[in-house]
Amino acid sequence: MKKKRYIFIWVLVCLLILASGVAVGQKTQNAALAEPVVVSPADKAAIDVFEKQVKGYIELRNKVRANAPKLSKDSTPEQIHAYRTTLENSLRSARPNAKRGEFFLPATADFIRRTLKTEFQGKDRQELREQIFETETQGVVLKVNYPYAQTAEFSEMPATLLAKLPQLPKELRYRFVGRNMLLVDRESDLIVDFMPDALP
Amino acid sequence: MRRTLNHHFLFALLISAILFTPAPAQKLNGHLSAPLKLTLPMKDGSTRFAVIGDTGSGTAQQREVGDMMIKYHALFPFEFVLMMGDNMYGGEAPQDFEKKFAEPYKELLNSKVKFYATLGNHDQALQVNYENFNMNGKEYYRFKKGNIAFYSLNSNYMEKKQVQWLEDELARETAEWKVMFFHHPPYSSAKKHGSDGQLREVVEPIFLKYGVDVVLTGHDHVYERMKPQKGIYYFVSGAGGKLRTGDIDRQSGITEKSYDRDMHFMLFEVAGDQMYFQAISRTGETIDSGVINRK
Numbered sequence: 001m002k003k004k005r006y007i008f009i010w011v012l013v014c015l016l017i018l019a020s021g022v023a024v025g026q027k028t029q030n031a032a033l034a035e036p037v038v039v040s041p042a043d044k045a046a047i048d049v050f051e052k053q054v055k056g057y058i059e060l061r062n063k064v065r066a067n068a069p070k071l072s073k074d075s076t077p078e079q080i081h082a083y084r085t086t087l088e089n090s091l092r093s094a095r096p097n098a099k100r101g102e103f104f105l106p107a108t109a110d111f112i113r114r115t116l117k118t119e120f121q122g123k124d125r126q127e128l129r130e131q132i133f134e135t136e137t138q139g140v141v142l143k144v145n146y147p148y149a150q151t152a153e154f155s156e157m158p159a160t161l162l163a164k165l166p167q168l169p170k171e172l173r174y175r176f177v178g179r180n181m182l183l184v185d186r187e188s189d190l191i192v193d194f195m196p197d198a199l200p
Numbered sequence: 201m202r203r204t205l206n207h208h209f210l211f212a213l214l215i216s217a218i219l220f221t222p223a224p225a226q227k228l229n230g231h232l233s234a235p236l237k238l239t240l241p242m243k244d245g246s247t248r249f250a251v252i253g254d255t256g257s258g259t260a261q262q263r264e265v266g267d268m269m270i271k272y273h274a275l276f277p278f279e280f281v282l283m284m285g286d287n288m289y290g291g292e293a294p295q296d297f298e299k300k301f302a303e304p305y306k307e308l309l310n311s312k313v314k315f316y317a318t319l320g321n322h323d324q325a326l327q328v329n330y331e332n333f334n335m336n337g338k339e340y341y342r343f344k345k346g347n348i349a350f351y352s353l354n355s356n357y358m359e360k361k362q363v364q365w366l367e368d369e370l371a372r373e374t375a376e377w378k379v380m381f382f383h384h385p386p387y388s389s390a391k392k393h394g395s396d397g398q399l400r401e402v403v404e405p406i407f408l409k410y411g412v413d414v415v416l417t418g419h420d421h422v423y424e425r426m427k428p429q430k431g432i433y434y435f436v437s438g439a440g441g442k443l444r445t446g447d448i449d450r451q452s453g454i455t456e457k458s459y460d461r462d463m464h465f466m467l468f469e470v471a472g473d474q475m476y477f478q479a480i481s482r483t484g485e486t487i488d489s490g491v492i493n494r495k
Contacts, residue, residue, distance in 0.1 A: 074331035077297035084326055127397055135321070151290045153321045156384060158398035159358035173357060186325045
């Protein structure tokens with residue numbers, strides 16, 4: 001009787017180990033392509049608002065961009081410089097009253113903070129923090145409508161993290177400066193918005 | 201006792217002299233330079249290319265690496281160069297493109313050598329539009345030379361779309377060799393950055409699934425060839441314009457060969473199922489060489 005109980009416990013333990021192995025394997029294989037974390041109706045509403053604002057920004061950006069010099073796939077440094085400068089100045093002028101928190105509204109910011117906190121724990125969180133804090137971001141002025149300093153590095157944004165955040169169009173990027181999460185225009189490098197204390 | 205100590209001292213001095221005396225060198229352009237020595241076989245019809253990483257400092261040392269590449273190009277006429285990112289440090293005004301790229305590699309550009317860049321953590325997104333980086337306006341792209349498919353990834357920002365693109369492209373890949381190049385190293389023994397575990401978690405399963413052969417990276421300012429990791433050959437070539445002397449952790453257990461005493465570049469030759477490589481220091485010394493046989 002005692003022997004049977006031992007066998008049962010061993011089988012149970014083996015099954016548990018196997019199941020956890022499969023789960024870990026699946027996570028590893030699909031980490032970057034995973035669906036965003038399951039969200040509550042309130043979170044979904046917050047993400048919807050965020051995405052609507054992003055869409056509005058892109059519409060404005062497209063209008064502004066139409067006035068910038070055309071940029072081909074084989075441009076000279078002068079053409080790149082002219083395009084970037086015009087785009088940066090035009091975007092700044094188009095959003096003269098831009099201020100922090102326009103995109104990262106409290107509900108959106110709360111969702112992002114919770115996502116980072118729940119999805120990155122233990123070793124993963126430690127690695128993420130190390131990666132972000134080793135980035136040399138001296139010179140970055142955390143101010144909306146200001147360009148990200150050209151002398152500063154960009155923090156690497158892990159695929160596992162990007163998969164869990166609201167998806168962005170190609171014109172925008174998430175970026176970390178210390179614990180702050182930034183929303184940055186990809187080509188002009190203007191800070192569109194930022195939220196403090198994003199990183200747990 | 202005193203005589204024994206003297207002998208020990210002299211013996212130590214002799215060993216130090218042997219270890220730290222540079223190889224026979226000749227003076228070229230004011231710099232000590234080792235005699236050029238090519239270990240690559242120069243087979244007919246082979247594909248020949250060079251690799252440089254973390255170049256864009258605009259320093260005299262970057263130009264010296266460029267000068268050495270030109271000398272080796274005369275011996276081994278490589279057709280193109282892969283750039284591992286950090287193509288431009290600290291500003292990207294037109295004069296920076298000149299000082300940190302066009303000028304150091306002027307003779308290669310004049311010889312119609314094409315450069316294919318990838319973005320590092322110091323590179324602005326608009327570099328993808330620069331005529332001499334051949335990125336075709338894209339942050340991640342593929343091109344084929346001979347029997348090799350090259351994939352440049354943007355490891356700064358591995359969003360879903362890019363990962364999906366990589367999977368889709370590799371799923372229909374017909375080239376015999378599959379070579380990846382991007383900035384952050386999934387494996388590295390350097391102390392400053394080291395292996396990028398978060399990136400590796402995402403890309404390694406894809407590389408394994410589709411039989412990627414070689415992965416070329418930069419970011420750490422050293423040279424390192426890893427022992428094959430799950431059958432894939434990983435290189436870090438991140439000292440084409442910056443150097444972090446003594447940064448290699450020699451106890452990491454993953455290094456096959458490493459070098460952190462000077463800047464370097466690499467040469468590759470692919471002939472059929474063999475990929476030959478040679479890593480060369482700023483002064484022309486061969487710091488590593490070998491051959492990879494395709495799986």
